[in-house]
Amino acid sequence: MPKNSAPSAIPDSGGRASGAGHRFGLPLRGWIPPIFVVTLLAALLGTMYLGYTSDPEKNLHDFPVALVNQDDGDIVDGQAVNVGKQITDALIAKVPADKVDLRLVGVGEAQRQLRDGRIYGAIVIPSDFSKRLTILGTAAVVPGDIERPVITVHTNPRAGTYAAQIVQRVSDRAMTEVNHTVGAQLTDRVNAALAAAPGAAPAELTGAARLQLATPIDISVSPFRPLPEGTGQGLSAFFYTLILLFAGFSGAMLIHGMVDNKLGYLPAEYGPWFLDVQPVAISRWRTLLLKWAIALVTAPIVSGLFLGIATLLDMPIDHALPLFLYGALAVAAVCVTGLSILAAFGTAGLLINMIVFVVLGLPSSSGTIPVEATPRYIAVLANFEPMHQIYLSVRALLYFDGHLAAGLGTGIWMTLFGLGFGVLFGAVVTHTYDLRGLYRLGVPHKPVAAE
Template sequence: MADETNSRRYSLRSPFFWAAPIVAVGFIMSLLAGLYLGGMLDPVNNLNKFPIALINQDEGDTLPNSDPPEHQNFGDEIEAGLLDGLDPEQFDIRQIGIAEARSELSKGNLYGTIVIPSDFTKRTMILAQGGVIPGDIEQPIITVQTNPRAGTVAANIVDQVGERALGQVNTTMGEKLTKMVTDELAATAPDLELSGATSILFENPIEVRTVQYDPLPDGTGFGLSAFYYALLIILAGFTGATIINVLVDGMLGFLPTEVGPLYIHRERADYTRFQTLLIKWAIITVMALIVSALYLWIGTALGMPVSNPLALWEFGALAITAVGVTSISVMAVFGNLGLLINLLVFIVLGLPSSGGTIPIEASPPLFGFLAEFEPMHQVYIGARAILFFGAQGDAGLIHAVWVTLLGLLVGLLVGGITTMVYDRRGLHRRILTKESADA
């Protein structure tokens, strides 16, 4: 009794006793805050190969009063200006046709497009002539298409980039039209000058229209439902594994169980580490099937549109199983330290690198590296493909399934091999007394 009392007093008097939990929690939370806030505060300045399509359909037109006839294509000039003005390190500008662009938008491979229509030069010429000849005129139009299904923030970035880049194009085109009309007036009607209304119109001659490609239906949380669904899947696997680990160990007598004032420590069951791991894996698999079905039922009951419920249930069950099995394996290998490792891998590093709130191409390079293997990013891509892109395989679903299966295999191998090694070496789960430790 005296030794026990002295040990307790020594623990309470030790600075490490008080500092260890505070330092551990402070470190984890500071890391989470630094990563998450650092990745979302300024996405525009973090752009890296942000995919946008530039579609130039302009057919050009013949300049009026030109002898010999001179062909002009303002669309080509705007295309060249945009390519020069947008940093190739920040943007992946894809010069493709409208059909290919729609296909890529429908798979989430593009965040937006800038479309120059086929009659752009013709409309611009009509606008220039309207500065000389009275009559009704319409501004030439350039359309910026955003892809809300690929992410709300990504759509906002496309809108901002289009506004900024085309603002400079508008200024340049206005100066060119002003000079063109002024020169024509000087040659044909030197007594006339540009009217004030025409001068104002030429300051912004191009009408930039921002439209959504395939807008999201109601009940998607402005495109965030895929991210939150992926987060729920990760939490079901990670948190579920933690709960199952504690409950099973308590019921098998490996850990004491406290229920209110009751302190229950059952007799230890005669199971090896590997056998105990198999039991936990089996419970996690059943839990994953049930929880995935519950998620699907709750989501649809709350009005979340789900066009492919079977695919969402199957993928959810697979992902929960993969995360849960791997979490249990890590705790079987590392003990209590495994809980901290799981927290780092699945939550601390997973949230900012998921791409669900800020696209990976608008995040610091570290998150692009983490997204290659972090489970939350793979789960988000799979959930997004099912919820927003019709469960198309090339919208990211096939990639998500294979990476999830690979993660499941790694979890099975790491947990299975390590616990069998522990068992063969006689490292059984038992209470280590001072006498046994000395022996």
């Protein structure tokens, strides 16, 4: 058939079909699959993305926050008092364990976990907390300048800006209740002391003193290692992850289509021009090897390009070489796996790749909303979804000094696993197809040429 000629089965210019039961040249049963697939994809998109953003605090689970009690206590009326321990016990009892993973650790361990991004925040009670609280009670009836005892809430913006906001809101609610409880206890203690004091002492507290004792604790919120300028308030790691994944995902589609076009297994259409060449006698396995080779050559070029653009835009990058190497690995892993899926499933592989790498990947990446603030069915995906693994590695390299414990170790291992899976899956499937004589020419029993 000449190029650009219309087969006789195509409807005429008026759009009339040649047979009954057709609409615009397509049988009625041909309408059902695309409508069904699009509807199913839309349902999946709605479930993932609307569920992901609907109510992060309602979906909160296993949200890691450290609690550090350094309070040495004090002696009041001959009795040992440790208000820091009372606050610690109250927080452990009242903070919902199914929502917040409150970790009682020392200050050194809390700082290590903050530096590695393993916790989103820390509540720190200082060593002189009880003593300062006692002094505050005394100052309510004795003139003089005094400072309220301080509890510090450290947020971890490098682990996620939205996560830092959640830490602040959770701690605000918890510490407001603690402040009122401690204030009521301190007020009762001071009133009891006044009642037992000699007649020369004031009979009751002044209004200013009562106000001071009602909320005796100063809650100080401060970021642990604030993010430098040029990080987009902590979003640079997410978007760097996004371009790495999209480069691999879209690269697989482009390489697959362009190579198949050159080999004659897929026609190309450029506007009104239609190009269809004679198929080359090549096995599925060798075709996939060719596509993999192109992907492996392209991956470091793309990674270097991204790194260069980020540098030109003054994005702070302290570990350029590791970021370049990991970026090349990530692009190669996604592209190789995507090509294997296309080799196995053909056109359906486009949809599978989009679901695996994009539809399921974005909500479970933790790049914007932490996985601990998403529905559990999304959080489960983070255990194996490629985008989450890439994000952990990129975040560790950009914000956490390239610490393996900050997610880089897990990310590298999972990316290598994904690359290995893609190679193994593609090799097994294409070899199986070739051995069974399932050639790509539409007539399995009559291949163009034997290899």
